[in-house]
Amino acid sequence: MNILTVHAGNVTIGGGSPIVVQTMCNTHTSDVEASVAQCVRLYEAGAQLIRLTVPSLAQVESLREIRRILRDKGIFTPLVADVHFSSEIAIAAAEFVEKVRINPGNFHKDHEKAREQFARLVEVCKANGTAIRIGLNHGSLGDRITNLYGNTPLAMKEAVMEWLDMCVENDFYNVVVSLKASNTFVMVEAYRLLSKEMENKGVIFPLHLGVTEAGNGDGGRIKSAVGISSLLSEGIGNTIRVSLTESPENEIPVAQYLADRYDHKLNSSMVSLILEGKKAIATYIAPSREKLLMDFACDFGKRLLDKEIDEVEIRGTYQENGEEVVLDGSEYAEYLVDELMQAARRRFYRPEYIACPGCGRTMYNLESTFNEVKRRTAHLKGMVIAVMGCIVNGPGEMADADWGYVGEGNHKVSIYKGKTPVLRHVPEDEAIDKLLELIEKAED
Ligand code: SF4
Known part of the structure; x- marks a missing residue:
């Protein structure tokens, strides 16, 4: 399988290179000082690519300034402009950043118009050696595609293939692709379908993996690990981003663990595995709580997602503050199993949360x-x-x-029931109460 090699500044993605770890700033790009400071922290934490949102043409200039300051500081980490709705912004940023991420779901609704816009962007990228990520998300599939294929992994694959065909038509191969979803099952299936299709066609673009809106804490880490490790263990995926609703610095060790594990630089701390029918009993001797959590999610996420097993039990020990903690029969062991079952969508023991990591568009905490x-x-x-x-x-x-709690800016919130906004412009300090009231009313 010959995966194309993509160059984004001094970073190589695909073509047999190690897995690249990336992240995204959650600062306002217009706040150059804060964005530079965060980029420096992300560079120091080990990010190999850093993305910043560019919602307007004015912020293209901020991004240019951020890049200039970083280069002056001797930091040459490639920067990625995250652009959603405007091909003009993508074109302007492509003149100087190393990579541009576009969301095809948000390009022009008229497919012919979108083709023209994309061809112009490709010309600029070719002239400047800029890479593109075609970053399609489950949530932003257009009506034309969903009418044909439903809101499915197949629809995601079909939608992105149209764009990859356009890359080939334009003789442009400096392209990475992503098909993210918050649902681990949908995400894994979409990437598998795309990987197979690219292999059949003989043009294999590198893949950027991620579980969108994974949330935070242990749940966010386990969900990300389940989705990403299921694919990396099959040799699918060349660059990864773990999206957490936390400081982006926190994403790096989680992503680095996944990259190292599937680049065969580290092993699981599992010391024995017993299979009794469709139940797995795993024993760990883990050096830390963090490693235990990641090892467990990677060892069993895919098996649960693919229904190779139905149950898992965790035993053994891990180290915390210099002490050995025993897992056998503990509440913590039960919690880890519950979280993993939920992340693999096999059993829901709590609500399922979808929370974006935040970016320069976020106007509240x-x-x-x-x-x-x-x-x-x-x-x-x-x-x-x-x-x-x-x-x-x-x-x-x-x-x-x-239900959705969606920030509007100006300290106001919209509350959604499914896809419908049921309350708009709710003051931020009343919004959680209102959400709860609406849920209770609907549950009555
Ligand atoms: S604020 Fe959240 S939903 Fe909006 S663009 Fe940023 S990451 Fe996406």
């Missing part, structure tokens, strides 16, 4: 709001609740959520 929503909705087992940073992409990206 996403992380603390999300934690508060989690605290107050913890009893709503099985319900899908989304907390999204912005009204521009949030409603589209929150996919199959039952």
